[in-house]
Amino acid sequence: MTALIFDLDGTLIDSAPAIHTVSNAVLTARGYPALDMATVRSFVGKGAPHLVRCLLQNAGENPDGPLFDPLYADLVTRYETEVEGNTLYPGVVEALDALAAMGCAMAVATNKPERPALAAIRHVGLERFFPVILGGDSLPTRKPDPGMVHAAQARLGRDRALYVGDSEVDAETAVNAGLPFLLYTEGYRKTPVEKMPHQAAFSDFSRLPALVKGWSWP
Structure with a gap:
C-alpha cells in the first residue's frame, strides 16, 4: 500500500496559537514588544531558524547577529513544554x-x-x-x-x-x-x-x- x-x-x-505564545514569550523576556497573531503566523513554515530571524528582524535587530543563538535556544526549549496552543x-x-x-x-x-x-x-x-x-x-x-x-x-x-x-x-x-x-x-x-x-x-x-x-x- x-x-x-x-x-x-x-x-x-x-499550531499558530502555540507558536504565537512562545514567540511573544521569548521577545518580551528581552524587552521587545509582543506581536499579533497574523504577523507571527506569516513567519511559520520554513523552520525555527527562519522564525527566529524574522522575530529579530521585526524587532529591528540583526537576524544573524549575537542575539540569534540565545533566542533560538530559548524558543526551542519553550516549544517542548508550552504545547497547549496546539x-x-x-x-x-x-x-x-x-x-x-x-x-x-x-x-x-x-x-x-x-x-x-x-x-x-x-x-x-x-x-x-x-x-x-x-x-x-x-x-x-x-x-x-x-x-x-x-x-x-x-x-x-x-x-x-x-x-x-x-x-x-x-x-x-x-x-x-x-x-x-x-x-x-x-x-x-x-x-x-x-x-x-x-x-x-x-x-x-x-x-x-x-x-x-x-x-x-x-
Whole structure:
C-alpha cells in the first residue's frame, strides 16, 4: 500500500496559537514588544531558524547577529513544554484511523525541530499513527529540499508515496521530491489554491481516505 507523508503545522495541527505564545514569550523576556497573531503566523513554515530571524528582524535587530543563538535556544526549549496552543484540525484522527485500516504507512516530515514536533504530536495524541517523524534538525537539509521526504519514504519502506501539506513550501517540496501533492486548503498558505502546484485539494479531512483509496497511479 501507499505511504503517506504529512507536514505537521497547518496540516495536521493548528499550531499558530502555540507558536504565537512562545514567540511573544521569548521577545518580551528581552524587552521587545509582543506581536499579533497574523504577523507571527506569516513567519511559520520554513523552520525555527527562519522564525527566529524574522522575530529579530521585526524587532529591528540583526537576524544573524549575537542575539540569534540565545533566542533560538530559548524558543526551542519553550516549544517542548508550552504545547497547549496546539490543536488538531477537525477530522484528523478519524481520517488517520481510516488510512491505517487501509494499510497505509504514515510519516511526518516537518520543518519544526524534531523534539518540539514530537512534543506537539504527543500533546494532540497522534504518536500512534507515525512510526517515522522527521524534524527540521533531523537531517542536514530542510524542506523544500526533498531529502526529508525521501528519507521518510525510505524508512517506511514503500515504493509509492503521497505528500500531504498546506503551504507553498510543501508544494515546492513535493515537486522537488517528485511526489504527488495533496493540498489541505485550510492551513497556512498565502497563495490561492489554483496557483499552487497540486494533484488534489481537500478542505475536510473526511475526504482524504477516499482520495487515497481512489488514487490512480501512472
